[in-house]
Amino acid sequence: MTSPLPTLISRLLPATAAVAATLSLSACGSSMPPSGDPAAFGWLKPAPAPRSWHWSDLPGGDARMAYPPSWRPIISDPGTASAALRDADGEIVGYLNVTPQQGQETLANWSSFRPDHNRDEGDVDLRPIAAATDLPFRSGHGSCLIEDYRTSSDHAYREIACLVDGARATTVIVGAAPPDEWDRAGSVIERTISSFLT
Amino acid sequence: MISTVKIRIAAILAVLGIVAGAAVPAAIARHHHHHHSGIPQNNGGDHDADNNGGPSDGDGLV
Numbered sequence: 480m481t482s483p484l485p486t487l488i489s490r491l492l493p494a495t496a497a498v499a500a501t502l503s504l505s506a507c508g509s510s511m512p513p514s515g516d517p518a519a520f521g522w523l524k525p526a527p528a529p530r531s532w533h534w535s536d537l538p539g540g541d542a543r544m545a546y547p548p549s550w551r552p553i554i555s556d557p558g559t560a561s562a563a564l565r566d567a568d569g570e571i572v573g574y575l576n577v578t579p580q581q582g583q584e585t586l587a588n589w590s591s592f593r594p595d596h597n598r599d600e601g602d603v604d605l606r607p608i609a610a611a612t613d614l615p616f617r618s619g620h621g622s623c624l625i626e627d628y629r630t631s632s633d634h635a636y637r638e639i640a641c642l643v644d645g646a647r648a649t650t651v652i653v654g655a656a657p658p659d660e661w662d663r664a665g666s667v668i669e670r671t672i673s674s675f676l677t
Numbered sequence: 678m679i680s681t682v683k684i685r686i687a688a689i690l691a692v693l694g695i696v697a698g699a700a701v702p703a704a705i706a707r708h709h710h711h712h713h714s715g716i717p718q719n720n721g722g723d724h725d726a727d728n729n730g731g732p733s734d735g736d737g738l739v
Contacts, residue, residue: 554725556736561726574732582737597733632730640735651735 519609519625525617528674535560537577541648542677544577547667564664570634573656573664575671580642580649586612589622589642601631608637618676619645627658637661639668645677652677 528545535544538558546562550573555561564573584592590610597605608625621643629635638655652675654668727734 556725556734559734559736561734563726571726571731574726576727576732576734578735578737580737584737592737596737600727600733602733628733630730630732634730636732638732640733651737653733653735655732 515611516609517611517614520611520614520623522669522673523614523616523623524673525615526673527617528670532674533562535562535577537579537648537650541579542577542645542650542652542675544575544652545671545674546575550575550667564667571655572660573667574636574654575668576651576653577675577677578651578653580651584642584651586620586622586642586644589640590624593624593640594626597626597628602628603631604629604635614641616641616643616645616675616677618647619643623672637665639672641672641675643675643677648677650677 529547532545532547533550535546535552536542537560542560544560544562550562550564553561553563555576556578559576559578561574561576563571563575566572582592582596584596589612590607594605594607604627606627608627610622610624612622614621614623621641623639623641625637625639627635627637635657636655637658638653640651640653642649642651652672654664654671656664656668725734726732727736
């Protein structure tokens with residue numbers, strides 16, 4: 480009689496390995512970053528912003544972000560710039576931010592760094608949608624990610640986050656809006672990113 | 678014979694459980710960045726949007 484042990488082990492090993500892999504992915508808290516998808520960034524056409532738009536500059540002139548007159552500058556971390564569009568209740572329905580590169584983010588790791596950062600900030604239900612590298616900007620090239628998440632206050636946002644290696648500096652630009660506001664705010668965010676200078 | 682088989686299976690599962698358990702902290706640890714510099718956030722939150730449940734900014738820090 481053949482011992483059942485080898486057969487049993489051969490059946491258990493793949494299942495246990497699958498469980499271990501699932502546990503590892505669950506610990507990450509989200510799906511894997513998307514692979515390269517430049518077609519999702521076909522809207523990125525480097526060009527100046529409309530003349531009627533306002534500007535926010537980073538200290539030292541390392542970056543310049545444009546936004547429509549209906550958007551307003553909002554409080555931001557020192558050394559950064561943010562603008563937002565709020566609804567009648569004060570909720571943010573459009574958000575733009577520009578921040579100097581300061582951590583371990585690189586053009587190569589951006590599609591994994593950014594979700595990790597958002598998770599560290601307490602965001603949940605992160606769903607990377609698309610990512611690409613070597614995208615064209617007015618003053619250089621960059622890596623971008625489109626991602627959905629919910630903040631710690633249970634607000635849902637979709638964001639486009641880009642790390643741009645420009646002529647003067649390497650800078651992060653982020654645009655976000657609730658998914659149900661994307662039809663209204665998304666085109667502004669895309670235009671802002673397309674006109675971004677750093 | 679049966680009890681011996683059960684003991685061996687238990688031992689194998691215990692070892693595999695340790696391996697799987699070890700993978701979890703390693704995956705979690707991956708998310709703890711060690712930033713060498715950063716933009717000051719004043720109150721760890723300086724009342725800006727991202728520190729108060731608004732959209733995340735690009736600060737690379739929590």
